[in-house]
Amino acid sequence: MSALTEDQPTLSETATVLNSTSLRLDLDKPRWDQSTFMGRLKHFFNITDSRNSLYSEKELDDAKELIMRYKSCTEPPGTTEEQLYHAQKLYMSAFHPDTGDKMNVIGRMSFQVPGGMLITGGMLQFYKTWPSVVLWQWINQSFNALVNYTNRNAASPISNKQIGLSYVCATGSALVASVGLNSLTKTAPPLLARWVPFGAVAAANIVNIPLMRQQELLYGINLFDENGNEVGKSKRAAVKAVTQVAISRITMCAPGMIILPIIMEYLEKYPSFRRIKILHAPIQILLVGCFLCFMTPAACSLFPQKCSMKVSNLEPEVRKELQLKYGDLINKVYFNKGL
Structure with missing residues (x-):
């Protein structure tokens, strides 16, 4: 359930700063268009998924770290779009959008x-x-x-x-x-x-x-x-x-x-x-x-x-x-x- 699979580089490895940011994902925004009901429904199906409650504290922290590193263009080499969206799913389901603090499990x-x-x-x-x-x-x-x-x-x-x-x-x-x-x-x-x-x-x-x-x-x-x-x-x-x-x-x-x-x-x-x-x-x-x-x-x-x-x-x-x-x-x- 980790944000990174075992065959991918770990977060502690040397980061690569990408020269081009024009095609990078905006992970501050939901994956789907929030101006439509169907877009919002897909988004909330994703973050209200009960399986999100089963991830460990470390896996959630790793997801947040990957999101932060991607925003600063220092994510590990070989990081895939699928990994980023998975990390975003965990981050949005477990961390408060205003404070960035981890929410208690029962209240999520x-x-x-x-x-x-x-x-x-x-x-x-x-x-x-x-x-x-x-x-x-x-x-x-x-x-x-x-x-x-x-x-x-x-x-x-x-x-x-x-x-x-x-x-x-x-x-x-x-x-x-x-x-x-x-x-x-x-x-x-x-x-x-x-x-x-x-x-x-x-x-x-x-x-x-x-x-x-x-x-x-x-x-x-x-x-x-x-x-x-x-x-x-x-x-x-x-x-x-x-x-x-x-x-x-x-x-x-x-x-x-x-x-x-x-x-x-x-x-x-x-x-x-x-x-x-x-x-x-x-x-x-x-x-x-x-x-x-x-x-x-x-x-x-x-x-x-x-x-x-x-x-x-x-x-x-x-x-x-x-x-x-x-x-x-x-x-x-x-x-x-x-x-």
């Missing part, structure tokens, strides 16, 4: 399928009693809080106190929603009760993501021109980024949590299926995993990672500041929306 998008399938399967299977609801919603929101923090826009730091507040509020909202919805469905059709976990997860995401990224909403998100130069901050841009992330997260879990209960409700009409109760949870976990394998990259692809906004749509004070500094040179600004 490549861990969404194994982590999400276990937790969502548990929520869908054990939804009838309050203790089960409380336990699984707490586990889910702990996981979500870590994922939200890991994939935030790191240019806007958040304190431990704010992280704790976000965690408590998101977990509380999920519990209130799930317990409240459970009580309302006592006399409703069984299928409605099965949809309670989705209602709770959606409510928690609406609370969790804005709270985790409150610094951006309060003080603005960093704006850049098309060349990557920082030009200011905007609260309106932050609202757009946070809203898109919340929509993506809810979309990610919706098919599995809405369609799977219908499937289970149908299967449980058969006595033979009811007799194998011990397999109900593993079956749901497996089916959730099938949904997430596609929905994780699809939901991440709904909106471009490098989000844009017309200067005319920014706050009046931000527009005025940009006008004073740059005149009419900048018509559109860009920012990292997070995941």
Whole structure:
């Protein structure tokens, strides 16, 4: 799984500086065109691949080193395009785009399928009693809080106190929603009760993501021109980024949590299926995993990672500041929306 195969030169060998850079790859950008949904889908299928979570720390560090050396035209002789794209895949899946720091494994998008399938399967299977609801919603929101923090826009730091507040509020909202919805469905059709976990997860995401990224909403998100130069901050841009992330997260879990209960409700009409109760949870976990394998990259692809906004749509004070500094040179600004 190493970024370099055994028959290729190691990173410690003498580097070769290439004289021509005109045909070199731009490894700062995704491999596929990010202006189209299909281009984004290919990109996120690549970096949300669950197998990315299995690479060792050394292999990830080697991938980063190869990327850095290629950018400085000092990569080992014989380095192939395939090796570079493999290294880019590992780098983009494991290192934060803002800081370049290695992200924790559980918070990476490549861990969404194994982590999400276990937790969502548990929520869908054990939804009838309050203790089960409380336990699984707490586990889910702990996981979500870590994922939200890991994939935030790191240019806007958040304190431990704010992280704790976000965690408590998101977990509380999920519990209130799930317990409240459970009580309302006592006399409703069984299928409605099965949809309670989705209602709770959606409510928690609406609370969790804005709270985790409150610094951006309060003080603005960093704006850049098309060349990557920082030009200011905007609260309106932050609202757009946070809203898109919340929509993506809810979309990610919706098919599995809405369609799977219908499937289970149908299967449980058969006595033979009811007799194998011990397999109900593993079956749901497996089916959730099938949904997430596609929905994780699809939901991440709904909106471009490098989000844009017309200067005319920014706050009046931000527009005025940009006008004073740059005149009419900048018509559109860009920012990292997070995941």
